[in-house]
Amino acid sequence: MADASTPFRIKGATGDWEVVIGLEVHAQVTSNAKLFSGAATTFGAEPNTQVSLVDAAMPGMLPVPNRECIRQAVRTGMAIDAQINKWSRFDRKNYFYADLPQGYQISQLYHPLVGEGAIEIEVGDDTKTIGVERIHVEQDAGKLMHDQHPTRSYVDLNRSGVALMEIVSRPDMRSPAEAGAYLTKLRSILRYVGSCDGNMDQGSMRADVNVSVRKPGEEFGTRTETKNVNSIRFVMQAIEHEAARQVDVLEAGGTIVQETRLFNPDSGTTRSMRSKEDAHDYRYFPDPDLLPLELDEAFLDECRASLPELPDVKRARYEGLGITPYNAQVLTAEVESARWFDALLDAGAKPAAAANWVTSELFGALNRLGKSIGESPVTPGQAAELLALVADGTLSGSLAKQVFEAMLETGDAPGKIVEERGLKQTSDTGAIEAVIAEVLAKNPGQLEQYRGGKVALFGFFVGQTMKAMGGKANPAVVNDLLKKALG
Amino acid sequence: MTALTDLGIAAIRNGVRDGDFSAREVAEAFNAAVAAAKPLNAFLVETPDHALAAADAADQARAAGETLRPMAGVPIGMKDLFCTKGVPTTAASHILEGFTPEYESTVSQNLWNAGAGMLGKLNLDQFAMGSSNETSYFGNVISPWRRNDGGNAPLAPGGSSGGSSSAVAARIAPGATGTDTGGSIRQPAAFVGISGIKPTYGRCSRWGTIAFASSLDQAGPMARDVRDCAIMLEAMAGFDAKDATSLDLPVPNWEGQLNASLAGKRVGIPKEYRVDGMPAEIEALWQQGIAWLKDAGAEIVDVSLPHTRYALPAYYIIAPAEASSNLARYDGVRYGLRDLPDGANLQEMYARTRAKGFGDEVKRRILIGTYVLSAGFYDAYYTQAQKVRTLIARDFERAWEVCDVLLTPTAPSAAFALGEKSADPLAMYLNDVFTVPSSLAGLPAMSVPGGVDASGLPLGLQVIGKPLDEQGVLNAALAIEERAGFTARPAKWW
Numbered sequence: 001m002a003d004a005s006t007p008f009r010i011k012g013a014t015g016d017w018e019v020v021i022g023l024e025v026h027a028q029v030t031s032n033a034k035l036f037s038g039a040a041t042t043f044g045a046e047p048n049t050q051v052s053l054v055d056a057a058m059p060g061m062l063p064v065p066n067r068e069c070i071r072q073a074v075r076t077g078m079a080i081d082a083q084i085n086k087w088s089r090f091d092r093k094n095y096f097y098a099d100l101p102q103g104y105q106i107s108q109l110y111h112p113l114v115g116e117g118a119i120e121i122e123v124g125d126d127t128k129t130i131g132v133e134r135i136h137v138e139q140d141a142g143k144l145m146h147d148q149h150p151t152r153s154y155v156d157l158n159r160s161g162v163a164l165m166e167i168v169s170r171p172d173m174r175s176p177a178e179a180g181a182y183l184t185k186l187r188s189i190l191r192y193v194g195s196c197d198g199n200m201d202q203g204s205m206r207a208d209v210n211v212s213v214r215k216p217g218e219e220f221g222t223r224t225e226t227k228n229v230n231s232i233r234f235v236m237q238a239i240e241h242e243a244a245r246q247v248d249v250l251e252a253g254g255t256i257v258q259e260t261r262l263f264n265p266d267s268g269t270t271r272s273m274r275s276k277e278d279a280h281d282y283r284y285f286p287d288p289d290l291l292p293l294e295l296d297e298a299f300l301d302e303c304r305a306s307l308p309e310l311p312d313v314k315r316a317r318y319e320g321l322g323i324t325p326y327n328a329q330v331l332t333a334e335v336e337s338a339r340w341f342d343a344l345l346d347a348g349a350k351p352a353a354a355a356n357w358v359t360s361e362l363f364g365a366l367n368r369l370g371k372s373i374g375e376s377p378v379t380p381g382q383a384a385e386l387l388a389l390v391a392d393g394t395l396s397g398s399l400a401k402q403v404f405e406a407m408l409e410t411g412d413a414p415g416k417i418v419e420e421r422g423l424k425q426t427s428d429t430g431a432i433e434a435v436i437a438e439v440l441a442k443n444p445g446q447l448e449q450y451r452g453g454k455v456a457l458f459g460f461f462v463g464q465t466m467k468a469m470g471g472k473a474n475p476a477v478v479n480d481l482l483k484k485a486l487g
Numbered sequence: 488m489t490a491l492t493d494l495g496i497a498a499i500r501n502g503v504r505d506g507d508f509s510a511r512e513v514a515e516a517f518n519a520a521v522a523a524a525k526p527l528n529a530f531l532v533e534t535p536d537h538a539l540a541a542a543d544a545a546d547q548a549r550a551a552g553e554t555l556r557p558m559a560g561v562p563i564g565m566k567d568l569f570c571t572k573g574v575p576t577t578a579a580s581h582i583l584e585g586f587t588p589e590y591e592s593t594v595s596q597n598l599w600n601a602g603a604g605m606l607g608k609l610n611l612d613q614f615a616m617g618s619s620n621e622t623s624y625f626g627n628v629i630s631p632w633r634r635n636d637g638g639n640a641p642l643a644p645g646g647s648s649g650g651s652s653s654a655v656a657a658r659i660a661p662g663a664t665g666t667d668t669g670g671s672i673r674q675p676a677a678f679v680g681i682s683g684i685k686p687t688y689g690r691c692s693r694w695g696t697i698a699f700a701s702s703l704d705q706a707g708p709m710a711r712d713v714r715d716c717a718i719m720l721e722a723m724a725g726f727d728a729k730d731a732t733s734l735d736l737p738v739p740n741w742e743g744q745l746n747a748s749l750a751g752k753r754v755g756i757p758k759e760y761r762v763d764g765m766p767a768e769i770e771a772l773w774q775q776g777i778a779w780l781k782d783a784g785a786e787i788v789d790v791s792l793p794h795t796r797y798a799l800p801a802y803y804i805i806a807p808a809e810a811s812s813n814l815a816r817y818d819g820v821r822y823g824l825r826d827l828p829d830g831a832n833l834q835e836m837y838a839r840t841r842a843k844g845f846g847d848e849v850k851r852r853i854l855i856g857t858y859v860l861s862a863g864f865y866d867a868y869y870t871q872a873q874k875v876r877t878l879i880a881r882d883f884e885r886a887w888e889v890c891d892v893l894l895t896p897t898a899p900s901a902a903f904a905l906g907e908k909s910a911d912p913l914a915m916y917l918n919d920v921f922t923v924p925s926s927l928a929g930l931p932a933m934s935v936p937g938g939v940d941a942s943g944l945p946l947g948l949q950v951i952g953k954p955l956d957e958q959g960v961l962n963a964a965l966a967i968e969e970r971a972g973f974t975a976r977p978a979k980w981w
Contacts, residue, residue, distance in 0.1 A: 053589075053590060057821070058588070058590070058821075058822070059586070059588070059697045059698075059816070059822075060570045060588075060697050061694070061695075062694050062729060062730050064728065064731050065731065094811075096815065098820050098833055101816060101821060102815065102816050103812065103814075103815020103818060104815060281861055283811075283860035284865075285812070285865070288700070288809050289698075289701045289732065290731050290732075
């Protein structure tokens with residue numbers, strides 16, 4: 001693994017090579033409607049059922065910006081401490097393709113909505129800041145379907161016009177692991193903010209991967225761009241492969257061609273799609289159908305106020321509550337877990353014990369059941385009640401496990417389960433003393449040995465007492481009373 | 488008795504309202520006139536039933552004692568750049584031949600909401616690109632006017648709203664919609680002796696109007712006089728949330744505030760509005776116009792708009808640049824013409840469809856626009872042209888410090904004969920020299936007939952106003968109209 005002490009290097013015949021990585025992430029904005037039309041954006045709808053006249057680029061149709069999409073991009077920018085540009089503009093990127101009805105994509109080249117920001121990542125024990133150059137908003141294209149007819153291609157325009165944020169990093173990453181950590185963290189932030197669902201398997205988030213190699217300390221090498229990689233694992237694979245390929249080319253005396261490449265998930269390799277010479281001349285120019293986007297303070301204030309507590313801040317707060325750094329990290333990585341845990345704390349659970357319970361008992365159970373935390377049969381309120389029963393001595397650790405299992409099965413509250421099944425731990429000294437007396441009477445031999453100095457038999461009497469109490473006696477009380485009885 | 492087809496918009500509205508005649512009679516008269524005017528080639532589609540339905544609605548409303556809507560019973564022509572639901576809309580192009588929209592443009596819908604009916608769809612220069620109507624795929628419109636030299640040379644009705652100008656001048660429609668990108672309402676209006684106003688950019692929604700150059704395109708009315716233009720513009724204009732460049736402002740009561748007295752108003756005369764070879768008659772008419780406005784009470788001030796001479800080159804960069812992108816959607820994939828021979832691939836389909844579907848002038852402008860936006864040329868052309876545009880707007884802003892409206896000729900010549908300029912695109916582009924600057928600045932501007940030249944052909948004067956001051960423009964034009972007493976009309980030969 002790469003960290004500051006052992007940087008990630010590719011061992012070549014001519015020495016070590018360093019990898020330089022920049023990522024352009026396309027994140028679909030969570031919004032009910034498209035960037036410039038009122039059409040819906042539900043994933044998986046029948047082809048061409050979510051297409052307005054604007055999305056199909058019918059004659060005379062005009063784009064009107066969807067305020068919610070702008071708002072989400074601004075909130076995302078704020079979440080990575082980026083500069084928000086109060087004045088930005090949409091540009092047209094012109095090219096012909098059958099999935100692009102207008103013949104141009106409305107994007108932002110010259111004046112993006114969001115400027116410089118940064119994302120902090122952790123790899124191993126090291127933290128590192130990855131620069132974000134910009135975030136701009138743009139339209140997605142439609143989708144060609146080549147498998148519907150032997151000689152023709154079909155086009156589905158459901159995605160046409162859907163709002164994307166393009167989040168462009170600086171070439172600050174130096175290993176596949178760093179790229180993976182950056183994507184994981186970015187995805188986490190997007191999901192906290194609620195501006196993108198981060199579902200990479202549904203195409204809601206995908207990355208263009210820029211890779212070059214150089215000898216450490218030298219100038220940047222020529223980069224290639226591998227397009228549309230749709231999982232974090234594939235991004236890391238694509239980098240591994242592409243960096244190794246570039247080293248091979250360079251060490252064989254060749255040069256790297258600046259080009260666009262495609263990743264093949266089946267083989268884990270990349271192949272050339274088109275070179276710079278074949279690159280389109282996109283003829284970018286300001287979209288004359290749209291006025292510049294001007295954001296006022298009230299709008300920005302609302303965006304800022306609506307931001308949730310973000311993962312880094314939340315994690316620090318958890319640690320401040322006495323939660324271990326490891327648990328704090330695990331609990332904050334996914335927004336759903338963090339929200340669930342916050343609800344648990346709100347219901348009165350003690351932070352450190354609650355964190356241990358969630359990361360071991362709850363996560364273990366959910367994992368076994370194949371459920372996400374959002375589908376947990378146990379609510380935070382019920383869990384808080386369970387933890388409280390443990391804390392006040394009502395339930396022993398083993399009884400708590402039994403109760404929790406019953407909660408998972410029935411969805412019932414722990415109090416109800418304890419009541420119905422008589423699982424309540426007893427601290428009733430009279431009842432325990434009576435049982436102890438019985439146990440001592442039944443085991444005169446052991447009693448004699450104990451009194452004769454074999455004090456290790458204390459555990460035997462505890463076990464017998466607990467067994468006779470059906471496991472429901474408070475172990476501390478049993479200990480106290482046994483000591484007295486054994487004198 | 489005056490023929491019903493001799494009546495303008497106000498006269499029809501008033502006559503229907505007062506019961507002098509029924510709206511149906513009016514619609515029938517115009518429907519018949521349209522049907523009988525085929526040699527003009529002004530209409531691409533005739534929709535007599537649409538006109539009759541609107542007329543019947545007006546007559547029924549009157550019979551029921553309802554207050555009539557502002558254009559109740561007035562049949563108009565619709566430039567075929569406006570999408571009309573269920574009625575073919577082609578922009579006079581082959582590539583959209585057979586295209587029938589399932590939606591109605593905001594401007595046309597506004598007119599129907601105001602009670603107007605549609606006589607049909609009017610011919611134009613293909614995609615509104617042209618100044619003579621000769622670029623229409625469906626043959627050029629012919630002006631109803633003839634020179635008085637005894638020759639019968641068919642004349643250009645101007646462009647691109649040539650079907651509109653020809654129809655109104657020939658009295659086969661009392662009014663028609665036009666669109667103006669660099670002069671396409673004003674120049675044709677001047678060529679045929681009618682009035683036409685391009686309002687402030689953003690007054691009329693562009694939604695549902697086939698785009699030529701988005702930052703310049705504005706719809707406006709073409710009609711027989713200033714009052715008719717005011718009535719029709721009121722019906723057409725208004726905020727539309729579906730157009731991001733639409734102005735969110737109430738529509739003024741322009742007709743109600745018409746006032747030909749210009750006391751206290753200052754009229755600027757820009758010295759740069761002269762070109763080489765401009766006929767003396769146009770200069771003379773301009774001087775006459777100045778005298779009329781003085782007579783109406785205005786103070787005349789000389790002004791300078793120093794960047795005027797850069798307007799035309801800048802326009803012929805910006806407009807084609809936008810057009811090259813706006814017309815990319817006509818690709819044979821979803822609607823309109825598709826040329827896909829067996830075995831052809833996507834690129835071949837694009838190339839063949841667009842080669843076949845666009846006329847020469849449209850191709851020329853797509854090529855110019857593609858060139859000026861290309862990497863390496865963008866700054867030298869497009870960026871520079873945008874700077875010029877800013878300077879031109881600033882010229883006008885400075886002028887408004889000393890005057891309220893500007894008076895200029897509308898076009899540097901009277902109507903020319905068909906074929907006379909079609910071989911020389913640059914000579915054709917020069918027609919827009921006086922109309923383009925106000926388009927680049929987004930200002931309201933109007934052409935009003937001033938007189939006729941020695942050949943008996945109409946000449947127009949242009950009034951340019953401050954942003955949103957359509958009223959000032961209309962009032963100055965009305966002052967000219969009242970003094971010009973323009974009554975010339977083409978003799979019917981069709």
